[in-house]
Amino acid sequence: MPELPEVEALARFLSERTAGTRIASITLASLSALKTFSPSLTELAGQRVSGVARHGKFLDLGTDDGLHLLWHLSRAGWVQWREDVPSTPVKPGKGPLALRVAFVSDDGEPTGGFDITEAGTQKRLALYVVTDPSQVPGVARLGPDALSDELTEEAFAGILASAGRSQLKGVLRDQSIIAGIGNAYSDEILHAARLSPFHPCTSLTPSEVAGLYECMRRELTVAIENSVGHGTGTLKAEKKANLAVHGRAGQPCPACGDVVREVSFASSALQYCPTCQTDGKLLADRRMSRLLK
Numbered sequence: 097m098p099e100l101p102e103v104e105a106l107a108r109f110l111s112e113r114t115a116g117t118r119i120a121s122i123t124l125a126s127l128s129a130l131k132t133f134s135p136s137l138t139e140l141a142g143q144r145v146s147g148v149a150r151h152g153k154f155l156d157l158g159t160d161d162g163l164h165l166l167w168h169l170s171r172a173g174w175v176q177w178r179e180d181v182p183s184t185p186v187k188p189g190k191g192p193l194a195l196r197v198a199f200v201s202d203d204g205e206p207t208g209g210f211d212i213t214e215a216g217t218q219k220r221l222a223l224y225v226v227t228d229p230s231q232v233p234g235v236a237r238l239g240p241d242a243l244s245d246e247l248t249e250e251a252f253a254g255i256l257a258s259a260g261r262s263q264l265k266g267v268l269r270d271q272s273i274i275a276g277i278g279n280a281y282s283d284e285i286l287h288a289a290r291l292s293p294f295h296p297c298t299s300l301t302p303s304e305v306a307g308l309y310e311c312m313r314r315e316l317t318v319a320i321e322n323s324v325g326h327g328t329g330t331l332k333a334e335k336k337a338n339l340a341v342h343g344r345a346g347q348p349c350p351a352c353g354d355v356v357r358e359v360s361f362a363s364s365a366l367q368y369c370p371t372c373q374t375d376g377k378l379l380a381d382r383r384m385s386r387l388l389k
């Protein structure tokens with residue numbers, strides 16, 4: 097699932113290519129993905145793009161006339177840039193294609209376009225056409241962005257204090273508390289900060305809070321630097337190559353050489369390094385203990 101760094105890289109990539117062009121055509125292939133009905137999708141056709149922005153993990157293509165196409169890629173969604181947009185008609189409900197957008201310059205020359213796709217059978221991709229991004233419930237609920245100026249170290253300490261005994265991992269990836277971090281970067285940030293994912297928020301020392309804040313900002317900033325400049329085709333592989341523990345159970349920790357371990361849940365898993373994060377202690381894994389019974 098794309099998180100803050102990849103969504104930021106996608107926003108910059110799409111903004112560079114579309115700002116100042118006009119939407120030539122917009123075709124919905126997955127009818128259930130569109131969550132709004134007014135303004136209609138067709139009202140976007142002909143409008144000039146002002147740019148593409150990011151709100152948490154949402155992308156926002158804005159027009160000079162004040163319309164916004166917002167989308168959340170969820171688990172299996174992606175954006176694929178196309179230098180040449182196929183002219184063959186889009187068949188609704190067939191395959192991974194959810195939405196196709198094509199752009200033209202002022203003199204009508206095609207300037208490319210993009211497909212929003214979703215793999216798999218579980219359809220969670222969500223598209224919205226609104227006059228204000230905050231009309232999207234998921235955007236209205238967002239906490240301060242993990243990289244915003246607003247989220248100072250002091251504000252971050254306050255957030256952790258009010259989260260009480262909640263575990264760090266859950267708080268870091270709760271979009272209504274801090275926006276932009278998901279399963280992968282919460283693993284990476286906690287590994288860099290040498291903290292257990294299950295550590296209760298309130299029992300951190302001031303220096304642990306400062307360290308966690310610094311690691312959060314650094315991990316995300318470095319990931320953006322690694323992601324920017326990658327096209328929509330190579331971004332996912334770029335993210336994977338730079339992860340230290342996330343998705344790497346059984347492999348050596350790049351910091352200490354210990355084996356990266358996993359805790360699995362119903363529909364996800366977290367990874368951590370016992371030596372770096374839990375004083376060598378193995379965290380209970382539901383699936384493993386069930387297998388051993």
Ligand SMILES: [Zn+2]
Nearest residue numbers: 349352369372
């Ligand atoms: Zn380690």
